Amino acid sequence: MSTDKKQSLGKTFSLVALLTSASKFVGLARDIFLTKSFGTSMVSDAFNFATLFTGNILVLFGGLGGPFHSSCVAVLTPRKDSGECGRLTMQLLVWTAIIMGLISIAVFFLAPYIVPLVAPGSGDIVQRERLWQETTSQLRIMSPLILIAGLVGIGCGVSNTYNQFFWPSMAPAVASIAMIIACLFVDPDAAQRDKQGYLLALGALIGAIGQLLVQLPGMLKATPTFKGLKVFASLEPGTKEYLHMLWPATISTSIGYLYSFVDAFFASTLQEGAWTGLITANRLVQLPLGVLLTAMLVPILPRFTMQVAEGKIDDLKVELRKSLNLLWFLALPMSAILLAVPTPIVRLLFERGQFDAHSTALVTVVLLYLVPSIFFYVARDLITRVFYAHKDSKTPYHVGLCAIGVKLLITWLMVRQFNLGLGGVALSTSLITVFNLSLLSFFLRRKIGRLGASKLVKPVAAMLFASLACALSTAYLYRLTSPTILQFNPGLLGQGLSLALAAGLGGLIYLALCYLFKIEEINYLIKRLRK
Template sequence: MSEQKKAKRSLAGIAGIVAVATLISKVFGLVRQQAIAAAFGVGPAFDAYNYAYVIPGFLLILLGGINGPFHSAIVSVLSKRKQEEAAPLVETITTLVGGLLLAVTILLVIFADPLVGLVAPGLNVTAAQAAAQGMTGDEFQTLQLTHEIAVRQFRIMAPMAVLAGLIGIGFGTLNAADQYWLPSISPLFSSVALIGGLGALAVYLGSDITLPKYALLGGMVLAWGTLAGAILQWLVQVVAQWRAGLGRLRLRFEFNRPGVGDVMKVMGPATLSSGMLQINVYTDLFFASYIPQAAAALGYAGLLVQTPLGIISNMLLVPLLPVFSRLADPQNWPELKGRIRQGLILTGLTMLPLGALTITLAVAIVRVVYERGAFDPAASEFVAPMLVAYGIGMFVYLGRDVLVRVFYALGDGETPFRVSIVNIFLNALFDFLMVNQFGAPGLVLATVAVNIISMVALLVLLDRKINGLPLWEWTGPIVLLTGASAIAGFVSFGVLRVCEHYLGTRGLLVQLVDLTVSGTVGLGVFALLAMQLKLPEIDIFVDRLRQRFLRRS
């Protein structure tokens, strides 16, 4: 077997491991969100949590996420060095980063109140301001309670700043040692810890867990459960590092050691670039703080979209990035253009029908996933429009990520960075305009609009960079897939109405049957229409499924 085939097989194996681990983690994340919904609905405990989690969660995603700057920096440096050099280097980086982030943690604890006020100014209103805005006494008290809970949660979760850096270093260290399963599945432990905390609270309070008077206690359980999950996620990685001989919990101040400077050179700019994307999340929550329950609704709807997006993006982007990199030389650009088309068509093939079904079945999806306990039908009606707005933007969200990976493969990180800076200002502008027009769903529509502009800008810039792209030729298949998805969505909605008429809508089992039948019919219609388009990407996809099925048979 040739080395190239071995490399390809290894790449496919890695993609498979990451995809399966991501799927398992996402499933547990969904169960966690269902438990939160049943316990707190869209009440102040979870509403406050969404604000309190902004900065700790920002650091956890930014520094501790797979493919994040810490992960990328560690992998890029360790993969070029000998095994015996790894442990001292990892211990030195851990000492340096841990010290810096410990200082950040102390500042977060001290300035928790003003930072929550900065993230969610709509919670920090006086009685006079509340009266001027026409708030009732109960609404004002809810705002005060939400602010109090958010500040306490923020202080509890502040140590996640340190844990985020350590988790990111652990991700990179284990991946550099060809260990992919544990880093990819480790977010599962965070979900398990939070679910365990909610379970203990439910045993303690029983059915009273949904009562507003226990919102403060529930909020504390959310915060402590989140912190415990981050600690568990880090400890699991530490044990694996020890066993692999990749460093221990040892302070090492050898900051002049070879490799330390290389890591920091990659880590600094990458952290800044990745941070630009998270600023948009803060902007959305800034405006959401003026709309009661909007932050909670964003969290519930966002997870429903991010679950399939996360799985499909990992399956699509992990294999494509090294392919783009191998074709970065100008003499390979004709083939690179074909691969870019393939990435965009596969994105449309997966995201457009899922987006259409998300739009037309939004209420049914929210009811099946969340509607139990404190999450009542009124909460479903509030969250469903958010899910509709997310569904509109699923294709451009992933399509933009495909194009960003092309720029990275070409060694150009500046262009996506500059586009992301412009996006921050556009997102703030669109948030302001669309919230006034559409209410809470306008926050999501603003993000969708920014992603559309971003994707178009990246396509235009990429067209100039690699001497032209057949953009009009690519537009045709995307338009046809969009049309097929729209038809599938309408059919699915009609089938749902028929099922609801004859089967009803009461009971989880009935709702699940309604949703399953309508969704399956919709996907079937899309598959039939897509097959008629005779796109090579569809043929390749079907052939591979056929071969795999025959091989297993």
């Protein structure tokens, strides 16, 4: 890879990482307001169950890296300078709106029948019916999010094709701000609070509309037009290719999405608030993970696609290994810190208002089982993009399809047989991620030959050792310094300072060890900081 290309990729990575970080931190603020207002309660469970059908679709399918975005980039990139691009973009928008609109309508009318199947609930019939009614009410309000998800995905794809990254990266922040505003209207009185779940649903809907509106400048780059277009009578060549890629890519993404339904089913049969606890822990993990993956996958997908088109498979393998190393280099210390001091982190971020010590304990247990999956998760998502670059979305689909039954079996064993409760649900997620990565790596090797994985052993082993040192030192330093700091200031300032000191020193130990081990990524990081 030339120096100019490396610098270009690095700049794009940094820009997308910065924008995505800002958006993710606004999302964290949203979660803080939401948990403060409703804690881990029936209302928050209902909202998160409704989000499973709607908001999750917007995040997974409508965001950067989703099937609509990836398929759109694949068909528009080679045509972006041609006269057919405007017609193609318009036809993609129309067909996507029709497909997703029909699904939205179906969910609205079928909500009362779907909810009890996905969330059977726990306790007596009165408690379960309260949960079902609240979830159905919120789900119907939020059903248009399914339509919006497809259109947002197209907007992200068009913007990415024309190297526009600002609004695709920042758009989720618009939705988060709407949710924060909705939480400000929640009545603090407990009796009224249980009747105000609709505010969360309205906030989610308004936020999604805002997320779509900010995509319009990017969409206009392709100059979408109906001129010379026969929307239904004749499909543009790119539209046929788009639909051909979209179906298996959507199903492939849906496989991971279906795992959430398995988790929701088992979590709903546990204690009240279990589903919210699982969601909160997952979002905490997704904060660093989402930044890393989005920042890497957005600029790397067009590069993978171009290398495949030019037949430069050896360059593709080198790019894949370097990307994996960089992702692991950044993800491992974050994982180490989350494992070292999970309770203080959860307490600092969320324990206020309706989110009490019981809620903190609930989320902490999930974190301990979920964090180890980060290492495998980033590799799985990156390798999946290599298949997309080959216009092969069927392999990830078949791997994911095979994993559904395995996921169901593992979760049943963890929850019902080993009685691990909510921790068992989280552990099954980590185990199924390892299963998926193993199968994808096997099939990728069959597609492009040996991946050169042996070249990853030495740096990864060094990073794992440095991460272990980071975790142990962070835990020790927190136990050593926090009692003194919290004695002078037991509030948020004292908690934050204790964590920052321990995590900061732990992170420095990680970097120092990586430097001593001559990990290549440390030099990249130093160069970026100097610039």
